[in-house]
Amino acid sequence: MAKAAASDYLVEARAEDAPRALAAIAGRVRLVVTSPPYHNAIAYDSHAVDATANYRTRQTLDYARDYLPMLDRVWEACRTMLAPGGHLAINVGTVLLGGYHYPLPQDIQARLLLGEPGRWVFVRSILWNKVTAGVRRAGTAIKYGLPGYWYPNIMTEHIIVLRKPGPVRAIASDAPAEWWLPVWDLAPVPPRQIAHPAPFPEDLPHRLIRMLTLPGEVVFDPFLGAGSTAKAAFDLERVPAGTDIIAGYVANARRRLSAPSLVRRQQLRIRTIAEAAFVPQRTKSPTRHGAGNRPRARADGVR
DSSP, X not given: OOOOOTTTTEEESOGGGHHHHTGGGTTTEEEEEEOOOOSSSOOHHHHHHOTTSOOOOOOOOOIIIIIHHHHHHHHHHHHHHEEEEEEEEEEEOOEEETTEEEOHHHHHHHHHHSSSTTSOEEEEEEEEEOOSOOSOSSTTHHHHOOGGGOOOOOOEEEEEEEEOSSXXXXXXXXXXXXXXXXXXXXXXXXXXXXXXXXXXXXXXXXXXXXXXXXXXXXXXXXXXXXOHHHHHHHHTTOEEEEEESOHHHHHHHHHHTTSOOOOOGGGSSXXXXXXXXXSOOOOSSOOTTSOOOOOOOOTTSOO
16 A cells, blocks of 8 residues: 555545545555444534534434444445454444433444344444543432433443454554453543534544554544544554545544644553542532532522
Protein backbone atom coordinates (compact mmCIF):
# COMPACT_ATOMS: atom_id res chain seq x y z
CA MET A 1 0.00 0.00 0.00
CA ALA A 2 1.42 3.36 -1.05
CA LYS A 3 2.16 5.85 1.70
CA ALA A 4 -0.80 8.23 2.11
CA ALA A 5 -1.40 11.48 3.91
CA ALA A 6 -2.89 11.05 7.39
CA SER A 7 -6.39 12.15 6.32
CA ASP A 8 -6.53 10.56 2.84
CA TYR A 9 -8.75 7.73 4.03
CA LEU A 10 -11.24 9.90 5.97
CA VAL A 11 -14.00 10.37 3.39
CA GLU A 12 -17.62 11.41 3.01
CA ALA A 13 -19.54 8.25 2.14
CA ARG A 14 -22.15 5.87 3.49
CA ALA A 15 -20.73 3.27 5.85
CA GLU A 16 -22.04 0.39 3.75
CA ASP A 17 -20.29 1.85 0.67
CA ALA A 18 -16.84 1.79 2.31
CA PRO A 19 -15.41 -1.00 0.11
CA ARG A 20 -16.06 1.17 -2.95
CA ALA A 21 -15.21 4.56 -1.40
CA LEU A 22 -11.99 3.20 0.13
CA ALA A 23 -11.10 0.55 -2.45
CA ALA A 24 -7.37 1.14 -1.94
CA ILE A 25 -7.51 -0.33 1.58
CA ALA A 26 -10.34 -2.85 1.17
CA GLY A 27 -9.14 -6.15 2.60
CA ARG A 28 -6.18 -4.49 4.35
CA VAL A 29 -7.78 -3.16 7.55
CA ARG A 30 -6.54 -4.84 10.74
CA LEU A 31 -9.10 -3.36 13.14
CA VAL A 32 -12.52 -1.74 12.96
CA VAL A 33 -13.57 0.29 16.01
CA THR A 34 -16.94 1.98 15.76
CA SER A 35 -20.12 2.99 17.53
CA PRO A 36 -23.25 3.09 15.35
CA PRO A 37 -25.51 6.15 15.40
CA TYR A 38 -28.25 6.11 18.00
CA HIS A 39 -31.42 4.53 16.70
CA ASN A 40 -33.88 7.12 17.97
CA ALA A 41 -32.27 9.57 20.39
CA ILE A 42 -30.32 12.06 18.28
CA ALA A 43 -30.98 13.94 15.04
CA TYR A 44 -27.43 14.12 13.67
CA ASP A 45 -28.41 16.18 10.61
CA SER A 46 -29.94 18.87 12.82
CA HIS A 47 -26.85 18.98 15.03
CA ALA A 48 -24.57 19.32 12.01
CA VAL A 49 -26.58 22.35 10.82
CA ASP A 50 -26.94 24.00 14.24
CA ALA A 51 -25.18 22.55 17.25
CA THR A 52 -27.11 24.88 19.57
CA ALA A 53 -30.53 23.62 18.47
CA ASN A 54 -32.38 20.74 20.12
CA TYR A 55 -30.94 17.62 18.51
CA ARG A 56 -32.46 15.15 20.96
CA THR A 57 -35.55 14.54 18.85
CA ARG A 58 -37.11 11.12 18.37
CA GLN A 59 -36.63 9.53 14.97
CA THR A 60 -39.11 7.30 13.14
CA LEU A 61 -36.66 4.66 11.83
CA ASP A 62 -38.18 1.26 12.59
CA TYR A 63 -35.91 -0.73 14.89
CA ALA A 64 -36.49 -4.22 13.44
CA ARG A 65 -37.32 -3.46 9.80
CA ASP A 66 -34.89 -0.59 9.11
CA TYR A 67 -32.26 -0.02 11.78
CA LEU A 68 -30.98 -3.57 12.37
CA PRO A 69 -30.87 -4.43 8.61
CA MET A 70 -28.91 -1.21 8.00
CA LEU A 71 -26.37 -2.29 10.60
CA ASP A 72 -26.20 -5.75 9.00
CA ARG A 73 -25.11 -4.11 5.73
CA VAL A 74 -22.47 -2.06 7.54
CA TRP A 75 -21.00 -5.11 9.31
CA GLU A 76 -20.81 -6.91 5.98
CA ALA A 77 -18.93 -3.91 4.53
CA CYS A 78 -16.58 -4.04 7.53
CA ARG A 79 -15.93 -7.70 6.84
CA THR A 80 -14.94 -6.81 3.29
CA MET A 81 -12.64 -4.07 4.57
CA LEU A 82 -10.91 -6.36 7.10
CA ALA A 83 -7.88 -8.45 6.34
CA PRO A 84 -8.21 -12.15 7.21
CA GLY A 85 -7.82 -12.43 10.97
CA GLY A 86 -8.70 -8.75 11.50
CA HIS A 87 -10.96 -7.63 14.34
CA LEU A 88 -14.31 -5.81 14.53
CA ALA A 89 -15.08 -3.94 17.79
CA ILE A 90 -18.59 -2.49 18.13
CA ASN A 91 -19.39 -0.11 20.99
CA VAL A 92 -23.15 0.00 21.54
CA GLY A 93 -25.75 0.46 24.24
CA THR A 94 -29.34 -0.59 24.71
CA VAL A 95 -32.29 1.27 23.16
CA LEU A 96 -35.25 2.82 24.97
CA LEU A 97 -38.27 2.94 22.67
CA GLY A 98 -41.98 3.24 23.35
CA GLY A 99 -41.63 2.32 26.99
CA TYR A 100 -39.56 -0.78 26.25
CA HIS A 101 -35.87 -1.57 26.66
CA TYR A 102 -34.36 -3.21 23.55
CA PRO A 103 -31.14 -5.29 23.92
CA LEU A 104 -29.30 -3.86 20.92
CA PRO A 105 -25.88 -5.34 21.85
CA GLN A 106 -27.39 -8.81 22.07
CA ASP A 107 -29.39 -8.32 18.86
CA ILE A 108 -26.26 -7.31 16.94
CA GLN A 109 -24.23 -10.18 18.35
CA ALA A 110 -26.93 -12.74 17.59
CA ARG A 111 -27.40 -11.54 14.00
CA LEU A 112 -23.66 -11.69 13.36
CA LEU A 113 -23.04 -15.10 14.92
CA LEU A 114 -26.28 -16.93 14.14
CA GLY A 115 -26.33 -16.07 10.46
CA GLU A 116 -24.23 -17.79 7.83
CA PRO A 117 -21.78 -20.07 9.68
CA GLY A 118 -18.11 -19.23 9.69
CA ARG A 119 -18.33 -15.55 8.82
CA TRP A 120 -17.32 -14.25 12.27
CA VAL A 121 -15.51 -15.63 15.30
CA PHE A 122 -16.61 -14.32 18.68
CA VAL A 123 -13.70 -13.04 20.79
CA ARG A 124 -15.24 -11.36 23.84
CA SER A 125 -17.72 -8.80 25.11
CA ILE A 126 -16.40 -5.97 27.27
CA LEU A 127 -18.70 -3.99 29.56
CA TRP A 128 -17.98 -0.26 29.51
CA ASN A 129 -18.95 1.16 32.90
CA LYS A 130 -19.44 4.91 32.57
CA VAL A 131 -18.06 6.13 35.87
CA THR A 132 -20.45 9.00 36.43
CA ALA A 133 -23.56 9.54 38.52
CA GLY A 134 -25.87 10.07 35.55
CA VAL A 135 -29.53 10.97 35.92
CA ARG A 136 -32.70 9.39 37.36
CA ARG A 137 -30.68 7.05 39.52
CA ALA A 138 -33.80 5.72 41.27
CA GLY A 139 -36.66 7.35 39.40
CA THR A 140 -39.72 7.27 41.64
CA ALA A 141 -38.92 3.88 43.18
CA ILE A 142 -38.06 5.51 46.49
CA LYS A 143 -41.36 7.36 46.56
CA TYR A 144 -43.61 4.47 45.55
CA GLY A 145 -41.47 1.46 46.42
CA LEU A 146 -42.80 -0.60 43.52
CA PRO A 147 -40.70 -2.28 40.78
CA GLY A 148 -43.01 -0.88 38.11
CA TYR A 149 -41.85 2.64 38.95
CA TRP A 150 -38.15 1.86 38.62
CA TYR A 151 -36.38 3.73 35.82
CA PRO A 152 -33.17 1.92 34.84
CA ASN A 153 -30.23 4.21 34.24
CA ILE A 154 -28.22 3.34 31.13
CA MET A 155 -24.74 3.89 32.49
CA THR A 156 -23.15 0.88 30.79
CA GLU A 157 -22.49 -0.03 27.17
CA HIS A 158 -21.06 -3.09 25.48
CA ILE A 159 -17.97 -3.48 23.32
CA ILE A 160 -18.48 -6.56 21.15
CA VAL A 161 -15.21 -7.91 19.75
CA LEU A 162 -15.26 -10.34 16.82
CA ARG A 163 -12.67 -11.60 14.38
CA LYS A 164 -12.84 -12.28 10.67
CA PRO A 165 -11.72 -15.89 10.09
CA GLY A 166 -8.08 -16.11 9.14
CA PRO A 167 -4.62 -16.51 10.65
CA VAL A 168 -4.45 -15.81 14.38
CA ARG A 169 -1.30 -13.89 15.19
CA ALA A 170 0.41 -13.09 18.44
CA ILE A 171 0.81 -9.36 19.08
CA ALA A 172 3.62 -8.10 21.29
CA SER A 173 1.25 -5.60 22.87
CA ASP A 174 2.36 -3.05 25.44
CA ALA A 175 -1.20 -2.90 26.78
CA PRO A 176 -1.59 -3.21 30.58
CA ALA A 177 -2.82 -6.63 31.67
CA GLU A 178 -6.02 -5.21 33.19
CA TRP A 179 -7.25 -4.11 29.77
CA TRP A 180 -7.93 -7.77 29.01
CA LEU A 181 -10.47 -7.87 31.86
CA PRO A 182 -14.18 -7.85 30.89
CA VAL A 183 -15.12 -4.54 32.57
CA TRP A 184 -13.69 -1.12 31.68
CA ASP A 185 -14.27 1.90 33.90
CA LEU A 186 -14.08 4.91 31.58
CA ALA A 187 -15.59 8.34 32.10
CA PRO A 188 -17.67 9.68 29.19
CA VAL A 189 -16.58 12.72 27.19
CA PRO A 190 -17.29 15.97 29.08
CA PRO A 191 -20.03 18.16 27.56
CA ARG A 192 -19.01 20.41 24.65
CA GLN A 193 -15.45 19.11 24.54
CA ILE A 194 -16.02 17.70 21.03
CA ALA A 195 -18.17 19.13 18.20
CA HIS A 196 -20.41 16.06 18.08
CA PRO A 197 -23.57 15.14 20.03
CA ALA A 198 -22.48 11.64 21.08
CA PRO A 199 -18.71 11.02 21.03
CA PHE A 200 -17.21 8.03 22.78
CA PRO A 201 -14.03 8.73 24.75
CA GLU A 202 -10.73 8.56 22.88
CA ASP A 203 -9.53 6.20 25.62
CA LEU A 204 -11.78 3.44 24.26
CA PRO A 205 -10.28 3.06 20.75
CA HIS A 206 -6.83 3.83 22.20
CA ARG A 207 -7.00 0.65 24.27
CA LEU A 208 -8.31 -1.56 21.46
CA ILE A 209 -5.75 -0.26 18.97
CA ARG A 210 -2.85 -0.99 21.31
CA MET A 211 -4.27 -4.41 22.13
CA LEU A 212 -5.01 -5.64 18.61
CA THR A 213 -2.80 -3.83 16.07
CA LEU A 214 0.78 -2.88 15.28
CA PRO A 215 2.22 0.48 14.13
CA GLY A 216 1.63 1.13 10.43
CA GLU A 217 -1.56 -0.94 10.23
CA VAL A 218 -4.94 0.44 9.12
CA VAL A 219 -7.70 1.17 11.66
CA PHE A 220 -11.16 1.90 10.24
CA ASP A 221 -14.36 3.48 11.60
CA PRO A 222 -17.42 3.27 9.29
CA PHE A 223 -19.31 5.76 11.50
CA LEU A 224 -16.52 8.33 11.75
CA GLY A 225 -18.57 10.86 13.72
CA ALA A 226 -16.38 12.73 16.20
CA GLY A 227 -13.21 11.13 14.83
CA SER A 228 -12.17 9.51 18.12
CA THR A 229 -11.01 6.28 16.48
CA ALA A 230 -9.12 8.13 13.74
CA LYS A 231 -7.39 10.39 16.27
CA ALA A 232 -6.36 7.49 18.51
CA ALA A 233 -5.05 5.56 15.49
CA PHE A 234 -3.05 8.55 14.23
CA ASP A 235 -1.48 9.22 17.63
CA LEU A 236 -0.48 5.55 17.91
CA GLU A 237 1.21 5.61 14.48
CA ARG A 238 -1.50 3.59 12.73
CA VAL A 239 -3.22 4.62 9.49
CA PRO A 240 -6.65 6.18 10.24
CA ALA A 241 -9.58 5.49 7.92
CA GLY A 242 -13.27 6.27 8.16
CA THR A 243 -16.53 7.19 6.46
CA ASP A 244 -19.39 9.49 7.42
CA ILE A 245 -22.35 10.84 5.48
CA ILE A 246 -22.05 14.31 7.09
CA ALA A 247 -19.30 16.37 5.45
CA GLY A 248 -18.87 18.58 8.52
CA TYR A 249 -18.03 15.60 10.72
CA VAL A 250 -15.45 14.36 8.21
CA ALA A 251 -13.84 17.82 8.15
CA ASN A 252 -13.79 17.96 11.95
CA ALA A 253 -12.22 14.49 12.15
CA ARG A 254 -9.47 15.55 9.74
CA ARG A 255 -8.73 18.68 11.78
CA ARG A 256 -8.74 16.69 14.99
CA LEU A 257 -5.74 14.64 13.86
CA SER A 258 -3.47 17.62 14.57
CA ALA A 259 -5.18 18.55 17.86
CA PRO A 260 -3.86 17.52 21.30
CA SER A 261 -4.71 14.01 22.45
CA LEU A 262 -7.76 13.65 24.72
CA VAL A 263 -6.65 10.34 26.18
CA ARG A 264 -6.79 10.72 29.95
CA ARG A 265 -3.56 9.25 31.28
CA GLN A 266 -5.08 8.52 34.68
CA GLN A 267 -7.47 6.11 32.94
CA LEU A 268 -4.76 4.07 31.27
CA ARG A 269 -4.00 2.07 34.40
CA ILE A 270 -5.96 0.77 37.38
CA ARG A 271 -4.73 2.14 40.68
CA THR A 272 -5.74 2.03 44.34
CA ILE A 273 -8.30 4.67 45.35
CA ALA A 274 -8.28 6.22 48.80
CA GLU A 275 -11.23 5.34 51.04
CA ALA A 276 -12.13 9.04 51.33
CA ALA A 277 -13.01 9.09 47.64
CA PHE A 278 -16.12 7.02 48.41
CA VAL A 279 -17.58 9.52 50.91
CA PRO A 280 -20.58 11.29 49.29
CA GLN A 281 -20.02 14.98 48.65
CA ARG A 282 -22.26 17.75 47.39
CA THR A 283 -21.72 18.28 43.66
CA LYS A 284 -19.83 21.44 42.80
CA SER A 285 -21.74 22.13 39.59
CA PRO A 286 -24.77 20.86 37.65
CA THR A 287 -24.37 17.45 36.02
CA ARG A 288 -24.35 16.85 32.27
CA HIS A 289 -28.14 16.88 32.19
CA GLY A 290 -28.57 19.74 34.65
CA ALA A 291 -29.46 17.56 37.63
CA GLY A 292 -26.89 18.86 40.09
CA ASN A 293 -27.66 19.32 43.77
CA ARG A 294 -28.96 22.78 44.49
CA PRO A 295 -29.59 24.09 48.03
CA ARG A 296 -33.23 24.67 48.87
CA ALA A 297 -34.42 27.97 50.33
CA ARG A 298 -35.66 27.78 53.92
CA ALA A 299 -38.96 29.31 54.92
CA ASP A 300 -37.20 32.43 56.20
CA GLY A 301 -35.43 32.85 52.85
CA VAL A 302 -32.01 31.95 54.21
CA ARG A 303 -30.08 29.27 52.27
